[in-house]
Amino acid sequence: SISGQLLSLLxxxxxxxxxxxxxxxxxxxxxxxxxxxxxxxxxxxxxAVGFFTLGMHxxxxxxxxxxxxxxxxxxxxxxxxxxxxxIFLDIFKFMHKLQKSFFLSFRKLLFFVKKxxxxxx
Numbered sequence: 733s734i735s736g737q738l739l740s741l742l743x744x745x746x747x748x749x750x751x752x753x754x755x756x757x758x759x760x761x762x763x764x765x766x767x768x769x770x771x772x773x774x775x776x777x778x779x780a781v782g783f784f785t786l787g788m789h790x791x792x793x794x795x796x797x798x799x800x801x802x803x804x805x806x807x808x809x810x811x812x813x814x815x816x817x818x819i820f821l822d823i824f825k826f827m828h829k830l831q832k833s834f835f836l837s838f839r840k841l842l843f844f845v846k847k848x849x850x851x852x853x
């Protein structure tokens with residue numbers, strides 16, 4: 733039916749947008765880590781799972797569904813990504829600083845505990 737095909741096309745379009753968001757969320761991790769290949773594999777796996785799930789839902793992924801994913805992904809990358817990526821980068825930098833601060837405080841605590849236990853004997 734036409735409504736079923738429209739729903740399928742809409743779901744593929746949403747998959748394109750979701751893949752764009754996942755790409756932007758993984759981009760800071762790729763920039764600041766030595767293991768960028770792992771994040772690329774995760775992105776490809778997310779895309780494959782999305783295609784497989786929607787393909788099983790609609791019977792088979794047709795050329796229009798694949799085109800909808802590609803068009804929406806490209807629209808996201810060109811229109812929304814320049815607005816959202818700086819926010820994602822700032823959040824990542826804040827989380828990284830928070831992590832470094834936490835580990836530094838934890839090391840100081842361990843040093844203090846070790847020093848206290850060493851002097852008690």
